[in-house]
Amino acid sequence: MMHLTFEEISELAESGAESRHVQECDACRTSLARVRRLLADAHALPREIAAPPEVWDAVRARVMAEKHVRGATRWWHNGWLASAAAVILVLGTATFMTQLSRGKSSKAKAVMVNPSPILGSPALFAVDKNYVVTIRELRETLETQRPNLAPSTIQTVERSLRVIDDAIAEARAALAADPANQALVDILASHYERQVDLLQRATELSPSL
């Protein structure tokens, strides 16, 4: 028996409707009951909760403290220190990615094409760090779903991921060579966005599609 998706259960919970499947399926009936309880609890919550005054005092104090720290030590404006930090950060990322890829099966490697480490700018690292973890998690999710997807679907997804990987590699190399180029930062970020979007869509495909 095929179970209802979470979206379907949510719809039933919100509409108050019943379905034949729920009447017959213990698992879905239990899930529906839990979601309905959750909804009831959520509705019972107050619409607004005022933060106690001491919370605001603490936030204000912390913001002021951080301002002092930033003002006193703008370390990234020191050339050599910034360069060293960038190298360490990029090397750290490279090491992390290498460790990551070592832990995967050969089958997984076919899907998991990671950005190759390029020693470069903080700008490159800044863009990478916004997406690398998300993309890795999505690829892992896709890998777990691989057996449920049609081979032709897997092929299409992998082909498109390779196309985006190639574009990311080119944009990263260009940004490493021209770190102050904001257009390249935007291009790289947009490629990552497309990759995240494609992976999300692929992971949302139903079994056997």
Place this chain on the structure above:
Amino acid sequence: MRIRWHSLTLLAVPLASALTQQKVDIHRAAIPTASVRLGGALSSVRVIGWDKDSIALTGVIGAGSRFDGGAMNSAGPVQGMKYYVEAPDEGALRANKLELRVPARARVWIKAGSADIEASGVTGGLDLNIVGGSVRVSGTPRELMVESMDGAVTIDGTAEFARVKTATGDIVLKGGGEDLTLTTVSGAIRAAEGTVQRGRFESVTGPIIFAGTVARGGDVKFDTHSGSIELRLAPRADLEIDASSVTGSIENAWTRTRPIAGREGRGMELGISSGMGGARVSIRSFKGNVRLTTR
């Protein structure tokens, strides 16, 4: 509103053991903004928006396929309906063909694998998701969402709000809209004939050809990595164009303004203000070539 019960219910029960093709023939009275969901192993779905307050789901389900679902409410006009089809194999899937007639303002959601979906006359919402096959939408849906992997998408009409995404499938827009985003990885995007208020046309390697009109005050962006971008513009259109390519070329055959060398002598940039300005066009490419021509 009259509640009409024609031949129905016969197929609102699971048909797991069906050995022959099953005819689907479901008719229900519905509210004008009813929500209908179809999903699963379908090879062909035709959606037609009509000016009746009722839903008609007809067609054929192949031998061995399972058809399940029903209305969200059992009494009164249908507010929402949901049906799901399961097929044991590709052969059975190919036989699963449905036609769905809904009130024009209804919202229709379809998720299928390799399917050909045709939708016309729906002025409500369409949310269509396929892997392969094709999607063809005509009319003026208020909200249009299409996602496809390698299936081609054709929109013939005007959408108030549209988001179309493919991986390798081509996207053809014969019309316009107020807020459009067309995105592909390696498919081609071709847009013509319509007027666009706000638009984004994005590809990684696929070519983009735009021969539409940008509305006064509009804002349209084109973005590619290595695909070509070609804009076929009306002579003396009121546009402010800002184009740049990191390593690709820019050719302007629309006005006399010549592109200049880009940053550090690589790539090209072009800025044009034509007529009264009034609408903005941004073009960004990494290494794809950009060409502006007169249509």
